Amino acid sequence: MGIVRKTRSVDTILELFEDTDHAFSGVSLIERLRDQMNKTTVYRILDRLEDEGIIHSFQDQKGLTWYAKCQSCASGQHTDLHPHFQCRSCGRTSCLHVKITIPLIRNHQIEGAELLMTGLCDQCT
Amino acid sequence: MGIVRKTRSVDTILELFEDTDHAFSGVSLIERLRDQMNKTTVYRILDRLEDEGIIHSFQDQKGLTWYAKCQSCASGQHTDLHPHFQCRSCGRTSCLHVKITIPLIRNHQIEGAELLMTGLCDQCT
DNA sequence: TTGTTATTGCAACCTTGTTGCTTTAATTAA
DNA sequence: TTAATTAAAGCAACAAGGTTGCAATAACAA
Ligand SMILES: [Mn+2]
Ligand SMILES: [Mn+2]
Ligand SMILES: [Zn+2]
Ligand SMILES: [Zn+2]
Numbered sequence: 112m113g114i115v116r117k118t119r120s121v122d123t124i125l126e127l128f129e130d131t132d133h134a135f136s137g138v139s140l141i142e143r144l145r146d147q148m149n150k151t152t153v154y155r156i157l158d159r160l161e162d163e164g165i166i167h168s169f170q171d172q173k174g175l176t177w178y179a180k181c182q183s184c185a186s187g188q189h190t191d192l193h194p195h196f197q198c199r200s201c202g203r204t205s206c207l208h209v210k211i212t213i214p215l216i217r218n219h220q221i222e223g224a225e226l227l228m229t230g231l232c233d234q235c236t
Numbered sequence: 237m238g239i240v241r242k243t244r245s246v247d248t249i250l251e252l253f254e255d256t257d258h259a260f261s262g263v264s265l266i267e268r269l270r271d272q273m274n275k276t277t278v279y280r281i282l283d284r285l286e287d288e289g290i291i292h293s294f295q296d297q298k299g300l301t302w303y304a305k306c307q308s309c310a311s312g313q314h315t316d317l318h319p320h321f322q323c324r325s326c327g328r329t330s331c332l333h334v335k336i337t338i339p340l341i342r343n344h345q346i347e348g349a350e351l352l353m354t355g356l357c358d359q360c361t
Numbered sequence: 362t363t364g365t366t367a368t369t370g371c372a373a374c375c376t377t378g379t380t381g382c383t384t385t386a387a388t389t390a391a
Numbered sequence: 392t393t394a395a396t397t398a399a400a401g402c403a404a405c406a407a408g409g410t411t412g413c414a415a416t417a418a419c420a421a
Contacts, residue, residue, distance in 0.1 A: 116367060116418060138408070149370050154409065156368090172350065174299035174377085175408080196344060207341060213351075214334045218358035219321060225297065226338075226351045233343035241387060241398060263377070274401050279378065281399090299408085300377080 115159050120148045124156050128166055132206040134179035134195065136171075164188055169225055171197055171204065179206050194226035200235035240284050245273045249281050253291055257331040259304035259320065261296075289313055294350055296322055296329065304331050319351035325360035 115121065123144065127135060135143075137157065141150040157178055160166045164184035168176050183191050194211055197204040213224045240246065248269065252260060260268075262282065266275040282303055285291045289310045293303050308316050319336050322329040338349045 118368065118418075120369075141408095150408095151371080151410080152369055159368095170295050170297060170299050172295060174295050174301065176299065194339065194349075196341065196346075199347065207339070209339045209341070211339060212337055213353065214319070214332070214336060216321065216332060216334070216353070218361065219353075220356040220361050221321075221353050222324065222355035224319075224351060224353045226349060228338060228341070228344075228346050228349045230347035231345040236343065236345050243387075243399065245400075266377095275377095276379080276402080277400050284399095 115163055120152055121156055121160075123147060124153070124160070125165075128178070128180040132179065132208070134169075134177040134204040134206065136204070137176045137178065140178070161189075162187065167191070169195055169227065171227060172229065177204050182206075182208070192224065194228055196228045196230070196232070198232035198235050199229055200231055203232055203234070240288055245277055246281055246285075248272060249278070249285070250290075253303070253305040257304065257333070259294075259302040259329040259331065261329070262301045262303065265303070286314075287312065292316070294320055294352070296352060297354065302329050307331075307333070317349065319353055321353045321355070321357070323357035323360050324354055325356055328357055328359070 124140070127140070127143075137154060140157070141153050144153055157166065157168070161168055161178070164181055164186045166178050167181050167184065167189050168178050170176055177195070179195075181189065181191055192211065192213075193209065194207045195204060196207050207228070211224075211226055213221060215221070249265070252265070252268075262279060265282070266278050269278055282291065282293070286293055286303070289306055289312065291303050292306050292314050293301050295301060302320070304320075306314065306316055317336065317338075318334065319332045320329060321332050332353070336349075336351055338346060340346070
């Protein structure tokens with residue numbers, strides 16, 4: 112929809128997401144980019160990138176928002192259904208590229224699903 | 237662990253959860269009980285009931301906390317793994333008593349999982 | 362270059378939830 | 392029954408995450 116200009120700030124954020132299934136929390140991005148841009152800017156860029164289908168967001172069990180790169184989504188169309196994993200020890204959070212089965216629920220029209228798995232990552236086991 | 241006294245406030249909240257798979261958001265409880273108790277009290281009672289394995293909590297896609305009755309959990313032991321559903325039209329949110337399959341992830345030790353399904357409920361279809 | 366429009370910075374604000382501390386109510390001991 | 396004990400409740404202040412309005416700036420197109 113709206114044109115997303117490739118500004119210095121946008122590039123900085125896009126680089127972080129490049130070639131990784133690692134997710135970043137909004138809070139961690141604000142901290143990390145503190146010297147380079149305002150927190151309002153961070154959130155607004157994340158919003159735009161999500162609108163464009165370049166990244167997607169999800170919530171963790173504390174209610175924090177996390178962002179990660181999309182693999183195959185388009186503008187306004189987030190279609191890549193996959194679970195996320197958060198390590199309770201190191202906090203690392205990432206996309207899992209596995210198929211998940213969503214149960215059918217009688218009389219309900221299911222449109223989306225978010226699965227968050229928690230435990231220990233390979234580093235922390 | 238800690239003794240949970242059955243006070244008027246606790247009873248009031250417990251009654252809401254009785255015999256239903258309907259979930260309540262913290263915010264909605266505070267609003268609903270505004271004339272009967274302080275919001276700090278609401279949150280503290282919810283915490284205690286969750287510690288005791290009487291209710292459980294989960295997050296929705298906006299990061300709000302929801303609470304619902306447990307079916308078979310014990311003090312300090314939330315073992316009832318099931319998905320939740322939130323209607324995008326009316327906002328009603330509830331526990332789904334269906335089995336879900338959590339994928340195995342190589343090198344990861346999975347300890348928990350939360351599945352939130354969204355769509356339209358029977359009333360809103 | 363200049364004009365147009367998207368993007369950014371900043372301060373102020375909002376919502377959800379938490380904390381410290383005093384007061385009140387429930388339970389237990391006498 | 393009354394007094395002592397301790398959990399629970401009320402209140403105000405605070406904190407974290409996130410949003411909004413508006414003026415200033417940077418991209419882009421003409
Ligand atoms: Mn993902
Ligand atoms: Mn439930
Ligand atoms: Zn880890
Ligand atoms: Zn509905």
